[in-house]
Amino acid sequence: MGELIAILGAGKMGEALLSGVLRAGRRPSELVVTARREERGALLRERYGVEVVTNAEAARTARTLILAVKPQDMGVLLDELRPHVTPDRLVISMAAGITCAFIEDRLPDGVPVIRVMSNTPVLVDEAMSVVSAGSHAGEEHLKIAEELLSPVGKVLRIPEALQDGATALSGSGPAYFYYLVEAMVDAGILLGMPRAAALEMVIQSAVGAAVMLRDSGEHPVMLREAVTSPGGTTIAAIRELERHGVRAAVIEAIEAARNRGRELAEG
Ligand SMILES: NC(=O)C1=CN([C@@H]2O[C@H](COP(=O)(O)OP(=O)(O)OC[C@H]3O[C@@H](n4cnc5c(N)ncnc54)[C@H](OP(=O)(O)O)[C@@H]3O)[C@@H](O)[C@H]2O)C=CC1
Numbered sequence: 001m002g003e004l005i006a007i008l009g010a011g012k013m014g015e016a017l018l019s020g021v022l023r024a025g026r027r028p029s030e031l032v033v034t035a036r037r038e039e040r041g042a043l044l045r046e047r048y049g050v051e052v053v054t055n056a057e058a059a060r061t062a063r064t065l066i067l068a069v070k071p072q073d074m075g076v077l078l079d080e081l082r083p084h085v086t087p088d089r090l091v092i093s094m095a096a097g098i099t100c101a102f103i104e105d106r107l108p109d110g111v112p113v114i115r116v117m118s119n120t121p122v123l124v125d126e127a128m129s130v131v132s133a134g135s136h137a138g139e140e141h142l143k144i145a146e147e148l149l150s151p152v153g154k155v156l157r158i159p160e161a162l163q164d165g166a167t168a169l170s171g172s173g174p175a176y177f178y179y180l181v182e183a184m185v186d187a188g189i190l191l192g193m194p195r196a197a198a199l200e201m202v203i204q205s206a207v208g209a210a211v212m213l214r215d216s217g218e219h220p221v222m223l224r225e226a227v228t229s230p231g232g233t234t235i236a237a238i239r240e241l242e243r244h245g246v247r248a249a250v251i252e253a254i255e256a257a258r259n260r261g262r263e264l265a266e267g
């Protein structure tokens with residue numbers, strides 16, 4: 001069986017992880033992928049030189065099975081895998097909302113399951129991934145998941161009870177920042193900036209702020225205070241953000257994402 005890794009349902013996240021694992025030095029022969037559509041499989045084979053197999057074949061041959069289908073497709077996939085998976089394999093799920101128990105209930109008894117929530121910056125080796133162990137998974141399984149994910153970003157262990165919260169915070173997190181960038185560019189347009197110039201100003205401000213957040217060791221409040229001059233321009237903007245309840249909207253939006261995650265396992 002070797003140490004073959006299979007990515008089942010290699011769509012956006014599966015492909016992102018595949019490319020990251022290859023960048024980290026694994027050979028294409030150490031990986032196989034599965035796809036629902038033939039042309040998707042052909043594209044992955046051509047782009048990465050990996051073999052495309054059926055789900056059943058992946059389950060029979062790979063030591064680690066990474067499930068990267070949508071939560072809604074997980075039940076069907078697990079039904080396909082059940083006859084072929086044995087407890088000497090490791091199943092890693094990347095799906096939002098799907099609990100380890102949901103997977104354990106649909107596979108033979110004793111199969112170790114790790115639940116992961118990552119995010120699209122996997123593509124640039126800046127992912128935030130959080131991992132939790134199911135009831136048959138232990139330290140050695142968490143280590144395998146961490147070893148796979150750490151070349152493509154940061155990895156944190158969390159209790160599974162916090163996974164839906166992490167999905168809302170860091171899984172979806174990049175989307176909130178892109179949304180803010182869109183809104184700021186719109187503001188630039190309103191102020192008469194050319195679109196390309198507005199986009200460049202906003203993106204570079206976002207990159208600068210992100211690097212300072214990561215590297216300065218300062219709390220975000222301190223960094224914002226340093227920008228906010230007494231009687232100046234920034235406080236005029238902050239007053240409007242507060243008046244429109246942006247902080248409360250962010251808190252409620254992320255709570256809604258957490259709640260949606262809880263619904264997803266129900267189909
Ligand atoms: N996008 C994101 O930012 C994040 C997504 N996730 C999670 O990752 C998972 C994948 O999301 P994402 O990559 O966006 O979705 P995609 O739809 O891009 O990828 C899922 C892929 O699985 C394929 N598929 C579905 N059923 C099967 C099957 N039975 N056998 C083989 N392949 C199958 C789909 O085929 P087809 O192309 O025909 O639909 C598709 O290519 C989800 O569970 C999501 O919750 C987690 C973190 C972030």
Ligand SMILES: O=C(O)[C@@H]1CCC=N1
Pocket residue numbers: 096167171172
């Ligand atoms: O929107 C979603 O459901 C997925 C999970 C986290 C990010 N994208």
